[in-house]
Amino acid sequence: MNPSATVPASSSWLAGLVRGRSIKSAAGSGNGASSIPADSEGLGLGSRKNQLRGVLFKYGPKPVQVAFKTGDFNQQVIFIGGLTDGLLATEYLEPLSIALENEKWSLVQPLLSSSYVGYGTSSLEQDSLEIDQLISYLINKENSEGVVLLGHSTGCQDIVHYMRTNFACSRAVRGVILQAPVSDREYRATLPETAAMIDLAANMITEGRGMELMPRDANPDAPITAYRYHSLCAYMGDDDMFSSDLNEYQLRMRLGHMSSTPCQVIFSLADEYVPDYVDKKALVERLCQALGGAEKVEIEWGNHSLSNRVQEAVQAILDFVKREGPKGWDDPWN
Incomplete structure (x- = not known):
């Protein structure tokens, strides 16, 4: 799209945004000077499928660092999608x-x-740095009274990692929802090329070439560095947080810091990206315990993105947000 092209006033330019999909199916602060209203031809919020009315704003210096906000309130739920996700990544949004x-x-x-x-x-x-920039923007430009982070798929790893960093603005996180916190490694292990590619990635990292790209066959959906491939696919890689074969100590080391934050886990019992050999009920129970007693929501027959259980997803999220809403929060700058 040519950014200099004129968009007619009657054009619904956010209509029909294509939802992203997960790779598992194969994946400083901005000045906030000008926010762009997306009016959808004067129609009400959600009056057409995949069409929302809200504000598009920049929250950081990179061109990609924009966010879309619906509603104009001092409490925000921030959705962090999975691999290949972007705007309107799931049916329930x-x-x-x-x-x-x-x-x-x-x-x-x-x-x-x-x-x-x-x-x-x-x-x-990198994702954690940008999440912190976004929350900083909401604090300083939107007078945020606190946020709830909602992760989908690999976005759950982003949130868990972010809460470990203790970045300044993480203190504004009043609650966390992890929807489909499942293992990229266990899914990718079902693909025939994975074992050899993990070895290649490990060798490249040892040789100091971790930031170089892997062969295209390693990940046809997108260019991927040796580091990121190893992080997603290797045992105890940085992204390996929710695998069923991690022992209790390993899970506590990776997830235990979440115990001080109210947390809900929404787990689909028919998630197509969890291998058949995994006992899903046992896994979600272990994850919730490692998270320090997180609330467990099991959705029977739910698929990975809950596109077949939208109402249940929305109700679970809404119940948690209303119950665990902000009760005031510490000033991150003090």
Whole structure:
């Protein structure tokens, strides 16, 4: 799209945004000077499928660092999508935005450097820096009273990593929801090329070439560095947080710091990206224990993105947000 082209006033330019999909199916602060209203031809919020009315704003210096916000409130749910995800990444986001607005919450959908096909050259650390920039923007420009982080798929790893960093603005996180916290490694282990590619990635990292790209066959969906491939696919890689074969100590080491933050786990018992040999009920129980007693929501027959259980997803998220909402928060700058 030519950014200099004139968009007619009657054009619904956010209509029909294509939802991203997970790789598992194969994946400083901005000045905030000008926010762009997306009016959808004067129609109400969510009055057409995949069409929302809200504000598009920049939260950081990189061109990709924009976010879309529905509702104009001081409490925000921030959605962090999985690999290849971008705006409107799951079916439940549209109805969720409406439900949250009725409760005087905003839904914020950021684009990170790792969004869409950028995940292969990014990292959990980079995502965490950008999440912190977004929350900083909401604090300083939107007078945020606190946020709830909602992760989908690999976005759950982003949130867990972010909460470990203790970045300044992480103190504004009042609660965390992990929807489909499943193992990239265990899924990718079912693909025939994975074992050899892990060895190649490990050798490249040993040779100091971790930031170089892997062969295209390693990840046809997007360019991927040896580091990121190893992080996602190798045993105890940086992204390996939710695998069923991690022991209790390993899970506590990776997830235990979350115990001080109210947390909900929404787990689909028919998640197509969890191998058949995994006992899903046992796994979600172990994850919730390692997270320090997180609330468990099991959705029977739910698929990975809950596109077949949208109402249940929205209700679970809304119940948690209303129950664990901000009760005031410490000033991150003090």
